[in-house]
Amino acid sequence: MPSRLRALSLLALLVAAACDDTPKIDPKDRAEGLYIKGTTEYLHGDFEAALASFSEMKQILPNDPRLPAAVGEVYLSMGKLNEALAEFQTALVLEPKRSTTWSRVGFIQAQTGKTEEALSSLRKAIGLYPNDFNALEQLGEIHLKRGEKDEALRHFTLAAQASPDKLKPDFVIRAAEILQQQDRHAEALELLRKFAGQGVRAPEVLTALGDELVRAGKMDEAAASYREAAGKSPKDPSLWELVGRIYASQGKRADALAAFQESLKVKDRAIVHVAIAQLHLAQQDRKAAEEELGKAFESVSGSDVRELLELSELLVTFGRKADALKILSNLASEPDNARSADLQLRTARLARELKDEATVKAACGRVVGNDAGGVSACP
Structure with a gap:
């Protein structure tokens, strides 16, 4: 636009504004x-302000079909289930084919114990939109609570397929756990491999996959899965520890040491120093093993039962049975154990080996008192 015409246009706007200071919207x-x-x-979580804005909007457009669902979402986030349900039901009158609204209604009905109504609503949501992962998840939850594990498994698997990438790992793990709880480990391995192959390679999925690979005796694949998980979980020292233990079991001493050192870089833990000491002992390097034992004592947490048990075993190996017994007796006397x-x-x-009859009596008494297994084995 030529500068003269632009100036005239701006002047016209200014004249109009001068005539009426209140713009007409x-x-x-x-x-x-x-x-x-x-x-x-x-x-942004400012729920009261949102309700005020929607209320003001309603005064202008009372029949806007978006309003009840929007208000319902706010009430749902506020935990006001009854108010939310009323809004969503109003929304269904205006838009009966909106799957998300049916899904929300089903979710609320499930939370308030109306299971059959929830199933009906959620199925309507799926009928309108088969990839409604929220509805699929809620159906999985309902079936799981009812003990219908195959149906729960099916819906969590469908939810994993339909959900956004960032949510897929949670659903995959839920499905895998159902199989694991039923000792259906071959199926769990197949499921985890399938989703990992489809790009669902979050640390928790890779870790679960590693666990199942170990159970199946596929150690090289398990080590690779744990390594990848470790690379994606820089604050988790246990994954590198698992890699090291696999390599140690395969006699790959250098690889095991390297993995254990990676674990120590994340966090200095006694259990890893014990594992390194055992590697040195396997090579008849007692001096190096003793150095690691000293580091283990420096870093011991005192709250990790597995760590303390392995430390006690190492002490026995070094002939320090009295020290090992102190650790064991302290652990055994804790109520949680x-x-x-x-x-x-x-x-x-x-x-018994150290002729500490008081500790023998106390430990055996706890076995008998709790009616635990192995009473006949008590010395």
Whole structure:
């Protein structure tokens, strides 16, 4: 536009503004602005402000079909289930074929114990949109609570396929856990491999896959899975530890040491120093093993039962049985460990060897008192 014409246009706008200081806004535009404002406030967690914006919008466009669902979402986020349900049901009158609304209604009905109504609503949601992963998840939850594990498995698997990438790992793990709880490990391995092959390679999925590969005796694949998981979980030292233990079991001493050192870079833990000491002992390097034992004592947490048990075993190897018994007797006397027959019996056997009859009696007494297994094995 030539500069002269642009100037005339601006002058015309200024003259119009001078004549009327109040700009005229179309009511529909104002309502749309309030809808956007309320939605933004909702997404930022300012629920009361969002409700106020939607209320103001309703005064302008009372029959806007988006309003009840929007208000329902706010109430749902506030935990006001009854109010949310009423809004969503109103929304269904206006838009009966909106799957998300049916899904929300089904979710609320499930939370309030109306299971059959929830199943009906959620199935309607799926009928309208088969990839509604929220509805699929809720159906999985309902079937799981009813003990219908195959149906729960099917719906969690479908939810994993339909959900956004960032949500897929949770659904995959839920499905895998159902199989694992039923000792259907071959199926769990197949499922985890399938989704990992489809790109669902979150640390938790790779870790679960590694666990199943170990159970299946596929150690090289398990080590690779744990390594990848470790690379994606830089704050988790246990994954590198698992890699090291696999390599140690395969006699790959250098690889095991390297993996254990990676674990120590993440966190200095006694259990890893014990594992390194055992590698040195296997090579008849007692001096290096003793150095690792010293590091283990420096880094011991005192709350990790597995760590303390392995430390006690290493002490026995070094002939320091009295020190090992102190660790075991302290562990065995803790209320949380009182029902562990294995721990009590291990403590009793070492105490018997050292002729500590008081500790033998206490440990065996806890075994008998808790009616735990292995009573006949108590020395």
